[in-house]
Amino acid sequence: MVEVLVVAVVVACAAALVYLAMAARVVKQYERGVLLRLGRVAKEVRAPGLNLIIPIVDRLQKVNMQIVTMPVPAQEGITRDNVTVRVDAVVYFRVVDAVSALVKVEDYKFAVSQMAQTSLRSIIGKSELDDLLADREKLNQGLELMIDSPAVGWGVQVDRVEIKDVSLPDTMKRSMARQAEADRERRARIINADAELQASRKLAEAAQQMAETPTALQLRLLQTVMAVAAEKNSTLVLPIPVELLHFLERAGQPQPPQQQVPQRIPETAPRQVAQPVPETTPRQVPETAPPAPVSRTDGGPHGDGGPHPG
Numbered sequence: 001m002v003e004v005l006v007v008a009v010v011v012a013c014a015a016a017l018v019y020l021a022m023a024a025r026v027v028k029q030y031e032r033g034v035l036l037r038l039g040r041v042a043k044e045v046r047a048p049g050l051n052l053i054i055p056i057v058d059r060l061q062k063v064n065m066q067i068v069t070m071p072v073p074a075q076e077g078i079t080r081d082n083v084t085v086r087v088d089a090v091v092y093f094r095v096v097d098a099v100s101a102l103v104k105v106e107d108y109k110f111a112v113s114q115m116a117q118t119s120l121r122s123i124i125g126k127s128e129l130d131d132l133l134a135d136r137e138k139l140n141q142g143l144e145l146m147i148d149s150p151a152v153g154w155g156v157q158v159d160r161v162e163i164k165d166v167s168l169p170d171t172m173k174r175s176m177a178r179q180a181e182a183d184r185e186r187r188a189r190i191i192n193a194d195a196e197l198q199a200s201r202k203l204a205e206a207a208q209q210m211a212e213t214p215t216a217l218q219l220r221l222l223q224t225v226m227a228v229a230a231e232k233n234s235t236l237v238l239p240i241p242v243e244l245l246h247f248l249e250r251a252g253q254p255q256p257p258q259q260q261v262p263q264r265i266p267e268t269a270p271r272q273v274a275q276p277v278p279e280t281t282p283r284q285v286p287e288t289a290p291p292a293p294v295s296r297t298d299g300g301p302h303g304d305g306g307p308h309p310g
Helices: 002-023 098-103 108-126 129-134 136-154 170-212 214-230 242-252
Strands: 024-027 031-037 040-046 049-052 058-064 068-078 084-095 156-167
Touching (some): 002 024, 024 031, 024 058, 031 098, 058 098, 068 156, 084 108, 084 129, 084 136, 108 136, 129 136, 170 214
Antiparallel strands (some): 024 049, 031 058, 068 084, 084 156
């Protein structure tokens, strides 16, 4: 009798251990458990830890709640400006509703992957090449919105979408390289021109200041002579007076053409032109009596009939 009781106890303990082994389920910290009882979803989601279910009747499905990093295969498309490119991306998402992710979609990871590929091709067709190369942040936001809109109904939240690489044809790479080289050369020429302009302005100011103060020019000449003399070489420096340089500069300038001076006509005495005599009223000359006749006598020495001198 005792042996029968011992066997019964041992069998009961073994059955209990088997039942516990079949009923016990451990849910990890980053997981959530969805209980299906006779194929129907239970209202409560099992939390992390030890959970007991009814064997054969219940089935516990575990859903990972961690952020999933999914690479999107490279998609080839034609941009809005008719350039063929290949673009690949990466999607970061996580499950926020374990029941919806398990019930509403067969495989939420595959669904998110297909949605990311179609959205990426759509973004390529709506964008230009410059936007794909320079304005990726805006494209990432648009791609994230396109993937997240249908994924919300699957209990999935898209955290971030990043475009990784944009592959261009070799011909386009060469043309862009030539364009970039031409742009760099243009900027270099502009910088050199600005530097020469500033240097010429400074030289003009220095020349004007030296012209106003001749002693500054002589001091500069002495500094140059001292700098050359300090070097260890066989150069012989002979300073030339500044006045000689000014003389040579004036001598080298072309002489202005001389203007012909008209010859001056020697001055002569002015011709006296007879002035017309103004007509005046003729004076009335008083009439006088005619002279009396003189009687002549013969024998006068003078023969004029006058009296003879005594």
